[in-house]
Amino acid sequence: MTERTLEFDRVRFLYDNGSPFELSGLTLFFRPGEITALLGPNGSGKTTLMKLANRRLIPESGQIRYGGRPFTELSRRAISRAIGFVPQSEGIAFDYSVLDYVLMGRAPWLSPLAAPGAEDAAIAAAAIAEVGLSAMSRRSVRKLSGGQVQLVLLARVLVQSTQVLLLDEASSALDLANKRLFLEIIRSLAARGKTIILSTHEPAVAEAVADQIVLMKNGTVQAAGPSAAVFTEANLSAVYDTPIRIFPIEGRQVVLWT
Numbered sequence: 001m002t003e004r005t006l007e008f009d010r011v012r013f014l015y016d017n018g019s020p021f022e023l024s025g026l027t028l029f030f031r032p033g034e035i036t037a038l039l040g041p042n043g044s045g046k047t048t049l050m051k052l053a054n055r056r057l058i059p060e061s062g063q064i065r066y067g068g069r070p071f072t073e074l075s076r077r078a079i080s081r082a083i084g085f086v087p088q089s090e091g092i093a094f095d096y097s098v099l100d101y102v103l104m105g106r107a108p109w110l111s112p113l114a115a116p117g118a119e120d121a122a123i124a125a126a127a128i129a130e131v132g133l134s135a136m137s138r139r140s141v142r143k144l145s146g147g148q149v150q151l152v153l154l155a156r157v158l159v160q161s162t163q164v165l166l167l168d169e170a171s172s173a174l175d176l177a178n179k180r181l182f183l184e185i186i187r188s189l190a191a192r193g194k195t196i197i198l199s200t201h202e203p204a205v206a207e208a209v210a211d212q213i214v215l216m217k218n219g220t221v222q223a224a225g226p227s228a229a230v231f232t233e234a235n236l237s238a239v240y241d242t243p244i245r246i247f248p249i250e251g252r253q254v255v256l257w258t
Contacts, residue, residue: 004029005195006164011062023219035190037206038199040216040239046199050168054083080108084157088169095140098152105156127158146173164195183209203255215239
């Protein structure tokens with residue numbers, strides 16, 4: 001059997017704030033070297049699944065495992081060294097430079113109260129270069145555009161040096177050039193053996209990079225498997241509640257809706 005990096009085994013979750021939303025019966029697994037796209041409309045449960053996958057939320061029942069070990073046996077530090085998370089957005093209260101902000105991603109690898117050293121700074125500089133922001137490394141993060149901030153968040157998770165990367169709608173604020181760069185980076189990471197889980201409500205993004213697709217709606221998995229099998233007009237139309245057509249153009253599957 002192919003190695004499974006991260007597994008969800010009959011996971012159930014519901015919020016305790018009176019919200020009727022519930023994730024139920026999630027059984028999924030994610031492998032090294034693969035990009036899995038969580039695809040579905042807003043409110044389908046993609047972000048909740050992401051937060052469960054790095055222990056920001058705790059399941060009501062079922063089990064989540066990393067490397068075959070239940071999350072309950074792993075410390076938060078161990079999970080931070082294994083699983084990195086890029087949120088949809090992040091409030092930044094202080095005028096950190098891009099370099100200092102990205103360096104925060106090294107925290108799981110530093111001793112308590114230790115400051116980043118020269119090696120950490122070199123790792124951060126390389127990550128900033130990979131996302132195309134070297135010229136802005138001394139600029140305040142608060143003075144960047146929304147799309148540039150998303151690239152900074154990606155650089156921060158790169159320096160965290162984790163096996164799993166969770167990218168929650170991380171490409172939604174990017175312009176076309178930076179979206180292309182973003183997708184090239186995650187393809188490169190998967191080629192290096194990383195496990196990539198990308199949530200999106202954009203079918204074009206999922207089609208462009210995903211090896212596996214998980215279609216979600218109302219807290220449940222509607223379909224999951226290889227992209228070629230799951231990315232169909234019938235499946236997408238059912239998930240988005242709107243007629244969708246798919247046309248092959250120059251080797252790509254182009255999605256149109258009416």
